[in-house]
Amino acid sequence: MNTWLSLLLSAVLAAAPWSLSARTAVPAAASHSHHGANGAPVMATSAAFGPDGRLWTASADDGRLSVRHSDDLGRTFSAPVLIDVPAGSVLTMGEDRPMIATGPRGEIYVAWTRSLPRPYTGHILFSRSVDGGRHFSTPVRVHRDDAEITHRLAAMSVDAEGRVLIAWIDRRDFQAAKARGEPYAGTAVYYAWSDDAGARFGPERRLADHSCDCCRIAAAPAPAGGIGLLWRFTDADELRDHAYAEVRDGTVAREAARATYTGWRVDACPHQGPGLALAADGTRHAVWFSAKDGEPVIWYGQLRPGQPPGRLLAVAREGAAHADVAAADGRVWIVWNQADADGLKLMARVSADAGAHFGAARELARTDADAGSPQVLLDRGGRAYAAWGTADGLRLVPLTGTEGTGQP
Numbered sequence: 544m545n546t547w548l549s550l551l552l553s554a555v556l557a558a559a560p561w562s563l564s565a566r567t568a569v570p571a572a573a574s575h576s577h578h579g580a581n582g583a584p585v586m587a588t589s590a591a592f593g594p595d596g597r598l599w600t601a602s603a604d605d606g607r608l609s610v611r612h613s614d615d616l617g618r619t620f621s622a623p624v625l626i627d628v629p630a631g632s633v634l635t636m637g638e639d640r641p642m643i644a645t646g647p648r649g650e651i652y653v654a655w656t657r658s659l660p661r662p663y664t665g666h667i668l669f670s671r672s673v674d675g676g677r678h679f680s681t682p683v684r685v686h687r688d689d690a691e692i693t694h695r696l697a698a699m700s701v702d703a704e705g706r707v708l709i710a711w712i713d714r715r716d717f718q719a720a721k722a723r724g725e726p727y728a729g730t731a732v733y734y735a736w737s738d739d740a741g742a743r744f745g746p747e748r749r750l751a752d753h754s755c756d757c758c759r760i761a762a763a764p765a766p767a768g769g770i771g772l773l774w775r776f777t778d779a780d781e782l783r784d785h786a787y788a789e790v791r792d793g794t795v796a797r798e799a800a801r802a803t804y805t806g807w808r809v810d811a812c813p814h815q816g817p818g819l820a821l822a823a824d825g826t827r828h829a830v831w832f833s834a835k836d837g838e839p840v841i842w843y844g845q846l847r848p849g850q851p852p853g854r855l856l857a858v859a860r861e862g863a864a865h866a867d868v869a870a871a872d873g874r875v876w877i878v879w880n881q882a883d884a885d886g887l888k889l890m891a892r893v894s895a896d897a898g899a900h901f902g903a904a905r906e907l908a909r910t911d912a913d914a915g916s917p918q919v920l921l922d923r924g925g926r927a928y929a930a931w932g933t934a935d936g937l938r939l940v941p942l943t944g945t946e947g948t949g950q951p
Contacts, residue, residue: 586915587635588932590939592922593645599676600937601643601653603633608641610653612676616928617939626653626670626679634658634665637814638759638865638916639696640932646705650740651676654685654697654709667697667711671741685709685735686747692718693730693756696816700762700770707741708770708790710734710760716752729777730756736793750788751799753777759816759916765789766823769796773819773829773846776801783807785817785831787848800848805833805840816916818867820875828875828898830858830866841866841879845898854898859890869919869927873897876942878907878917878929887914889931891942907931907940 587603598613600620607630609623633641634656641655651672656665666689668682686694693714700708713733720727732754735744755775762772769791776786784805789797803817815832822828827846832839841863844852858866858877866879875894880887881904889908892901912934919942920928927942 586913586932586934587633587640588915588930588937589640589643590918590920590930590937591643591645592920593649593651594647594923595649596923598920598939599643599645599651601641601655602932602937603635603641603655606630606633608633608653608655610643610651610672610676610679613939616941617937624672624676624679626682628657628668628682632657634695636663637757637812638816639665640915642697642699644699644701644707646701646707646740647703648705648740649673649675650705651679652699652701652707652741653679654699656695656697656711657682657684659691661691663695664691664693665695667694667709667735669709669741669744673740683744685744686711686713686733688713688715688747690715690718694733696757696759698760698762698772700764702764702768702770704768705740706793707737707744708734708762709744710750710762710772712754712756712760713747713749714756716749726779728753728779730754732760732772732774732799734772734790736790738793745793748795750790750795751776751786754786755783755813757812757814761817761819761829763819763821765791765821766825768792771819771821771827773802773817773831775813775816775831781808781810783809783813783833785829787827787846797848802829802846802848802852803831803833803842803844804851805831805835805842807833807835809834815864818877818919820868820870820919822870822897824897826870826897828868828870830868830877830879832864832866839863841877843868843877843898843901856901858892858901859904863890865916867917867919869921870898871921871925871927874927874943875901876919876927876929877901878919878931878942880914880917881906885909886911889914889917889929889938889940891929893942907942908938910935
């Protein structure tokens, strides 16, 4: 699809009733928030708990890339520690934002897209701290390919042994096919693997062809080792379902296979990536967005790659977008953004029986401006929180304790 036509159609989609356009909500009193330096918003933010219970955030605000921590569940945050990047070089368009993860020995990892001069192009960079966040290493590019093309939408996960995987959307195979005069749908998913806690990354490898080129990838550690990945794929007929694969010890342990079957076809960029959580019993909990026949839906399902998901549930409909999921000890938490006439809300549904049933939707917070994609975070005790980067600041909202008998 022509790039400019794609952008035009994306703008049309963004103006649809289910887009994140909200201006009249009010803040919720039950959450905590912080602002970037000089009061700047931290909407382009991701968060993660460390093994000691400390909350870490990575933000692109004021044109800088900064890391902060909180020891009181987001009520207060440390002064920012800046990673050495040129001002304004961190790409935060669409679902692109800095990603943060922690290792089992307290390592702190940050990955992001560095914007390049040509539109919609970038490189995936990485930096780490091994001294408790006091200093971060000189950023490195995690891929050998240095072409000025799309390398974007970094996803990062750490396995139980502290090995790091970074995956991204990559346009090199599209470019190669174009040079040969051959068709190529979408882009590809590539990944890089580190066996030494991010000190070095091996050469990147292609995970799958024909990914959607604007939706974030979901990555989650697998209970038996390795890391699962879920992403939106496309084909010559503009099908926009999802595929699942697993990487273990740096190699593909489970080849990519179709994992959702909603059948949405659209010649445009959805800008709606999935969420993934791999439970201790091996269940693959997932959430994803579809707008087949013009009906926007956030779906939940338990993935069975190669066949339709089990426990399929329409979590939320019109106005719902950007969902995430987490699972622990038989509980499943889903959060998403909900736009309606009252503004933009952070919503949740909770299951107390491993996803067999979910309680009714519950409003957690509101904002009077825009917001990024929410995350569900689990601390070291298995307690769940929703982290929501808004134009007002990052909010951390407790989820654990709302399950009751299955109703949030």
